[in-house]
Amino acid sequence: xxxxxxxxxxxxxxxxxxxxxxxxxxxxxxxxxxxxxxxxxxxxxxxxxxxxxxxxxxxxxxxxxxxxxxxxxxxxxxxxxxxxxxxxxxxxxxxxxxxxxxxxxxxxxxxxxxxxxxxxxxxxxxxxxxxxxxxxxxxxxxxxxxxxxxxxxxxxxxx
Amino acid sequence: xxxxxxxxxxxxxxxxxxxxxxxxxxxxxxxxxxxxxxxxxxxxxxxxxxxxxxxxxxxxxxxxxxxxxxxxxxxxxxxxxxxxxxxxxxxxxxxxxxxxxxxxxxxxxxxxxxxxxxxxxxxxxxxxxxxxxxxxxxxxxxxxxxxxxxxxxxxxxxxxxxxxxxxxxxxxxxxxxxxxxxxxxxxxxxxxxxxxxxxxxxxxxxxxxx
Numbered sequence: 442x443x444x445x446x447x448x449x450x451x452x453x454x455x456x457x458x459x460x461x462x463x464x465x466x467x468x469x470x471x472x473x474x475x476x477x478x479x480x481x482x483x484x485x486x487x488x489x490x491x492x493x494x495x496x497x498x499x500x501x502x503x504x505x506x507x508x509x510x511x512x513x514x515x516x517x518x519x520x521x522x523x524x525x526x527x528x529x530x531x532x533x534x535x536x537x538x539x540x541x542x543x544x545x546x547x548x549x550x551x552x553x554x555x556x557x558x559x560x561x562x563x564x565x566x567x568x569x570x571x572x573x574x575x576x577x578x579x580x581x582x583x584x585x586x587x588x589x590x591x592x593x594x595x596x597x598x599x600x
Numbered sequence: 601x602x603x604x605x606x607x608x609x610x611x612x613x614x615x616x617x618x619x620x621x622x623x624x625x626x627x628x629x630x631x632x633x634x635x636x637x638x639x640x641x642x643x644x645x646x647x648x649x650x651x652x653x654x655x656x657x658x659x660x661x662x663x664x665x666x667x668x669x670x671x672x673x674x675x676x677x678x679x680x681x682x683x684x685x686x687x688x689x690x691x692x693x694x695x696x697x698x699x700x701x702x703x704x705x706x707x708x709x710x711x712x713x714x715x716x717x718x719x720x721x722x723x724x725x726x727x728x729x730x731x732x733x734x735x736x737x738x739x740x741x742x743x744x745x746x747x748x749x750x751x752x753x754x755x756x757x758x759x760x761x762x763x764x765x766x767x768x769x770x771x772x773x774x775x776x777x778x779x780x781x782x783x784x785x786x787x788x789x790x791x792x793x794x795x796x797x798x799x800x801x802x803x804x805x806x807x808x809x810x
Contacts, residue, residue, distance in 0.1 A: 449657060456658045514656060515684050550656040550681055551671075551693035 445481025450513045454484055457554050468493060469558040472504060483510045487523070488558050496566045503528055505561065506537075507554055517548035519589050520557060529571035532564065532597070536581045538588040539564075540574070542595040567599070655694050656681060663717030665704040669697040675717035678704060 454475060461471055474486035486507045492498025503526055508519040522528065522537035532540040543552060543560055574580070584591055654661040656677035663675035671694040673681075682690050682701060692699045706717050 452659070453657050460658075515680050549691075549693040549696070550677070553658075 445511075446477060446484065447511050450509065450511055451484070453514055454486070454509055454554075458486075460553075461555055466555060466559065467491075468562055469555065474507075481511075483508050483519075484513075485509075486554060488554065490558055490562050490565075492528075493562060493566045497568055497571055498528060498565050501526065501528065505558065507557070514550040514552075517544050517552075517589070518554070518557070519587055520544050520561075521588055528565055529573060530565060530568050531570075531572055531574055534574060534577050534580050534584070536584060538580075538584060538591065540593050540595065542593075545589070545593050546595070664707040665717060666707055667692050667697070667699045668703050668705070669695050669699070671695065672707075673704075675704070675706070 458471065458475065461469075468491040470489050472487040472489040474484070476485045477483075478485070486509070488505045488507065490503050490505055492501040492503075503522055504524040506521055506523040510516060510519075520539060520541075522533060522539065527533060527535055527537050534540075539561065541560065541564060543549075543557065580591075650660065652661065652664075652672060653659060654664075654674040654677050655671055656673055659674075661672060661674040661677075664672060665675045665678055666672050667678075669692050671692055673693075679701075681693055682699075685691070690699050691697065701718060704718065
């Protein structure tokens with residue numbers, strides 16, 4: 442089945458999933474996947490993350506879709522919020538795209554699905570006021586479906 | 601790998617890792633069964649965490665190398681990462697310290713042949729693509745810079761040198777003459793003043809025309 446997808450990438454994703462199941466992190470669970478695209482170009486995984494207690498997202502759950510291409514883990518996965526609930530957050534656009542440096546310039550192959558989920562939970566937790574980014578309307582109208590085609594400016598370290 | 605005595609330095613390798621992998625048999629995902637059979641001999645034999653795992657493929661390292669910051673990788677994995685980064689911007693995947701091919705130390709166990717893994721041909725890897733960001737910055741700079749230099753910069757430069765310096769030297773010379781002969785007749789002085797007015801007018805005309 443994984444004929445076209447490189448074995449090394451598939452194997453690493455598999456090992457991550459085994460690790461995810463072996464030691465679960467509270468608020469981060471595997472929802473579905475791995476699903477391979479019909480053309481063997483990428484593998485999709487959907488993670489469910491819960492807003493942490495004591496934060497503005499307490500009690501909310503969000504679906505994060507990870508899309509790993511054949512260069513994973515040398516290239517970052519494409520990570521977007523999907524489904525009906527996209528968190529209202531100054532770095533999350535209403536189409537689900539996330540402005541987070543580790544998903545772009547600061548990606549490292551030592552990062553994993555789990556550590557990315559934790560970073561996003563932490564990014565949500567440090568938010569004090571629920572609001573969309575100021576350029577949300579414009580960005581959502583003009584952006585590509587793939588957030589990696591966007592050249593992000595990482596300017597805000599506080600939230 | 602398992603016979604190797606564990607040194608304190610090597611223990612650190614895994615401390616930074618968020619997700620120590622557990623060698624448990626596959627429970628899900630038929631899609632990965634095939635990939636698993638490749639190197640899955642250790643499954644079941646060692647259920648606890650393996651301290652010696654490559655930080656990139658999360659597997660027992662093949663041709664192990666260690667960075668100066670103490671992080672363990674397979675040489676093919678680290679090489680793949682170094683290829684992705686432009687020279688001089690190569691960082692350790694775990695701690696972001698500067699690394700390079702020369703600063704990767706090969707590890708030789710008891711039964712290893714002692715061949716430097718860095719000299720081995722590595723499997724074909726994805727070509728570097730992430731260099732484009734620094735290049736883009738340069739491309740953006742150059743077109744901006746060149747027209748600016750030709751446009752205002754050069755013209756302004758010629759004007760000030762060509763016409764600015766010349767009249768000043770001329771003035772200085774005539775002033776020098778004036779001072780050299782202070783006791784001359786009033787008529788001479790009046791004619792000198794007229795000459796001055798004429799000169800100033802001529803220069804004013806030249807400057808206004810330009």
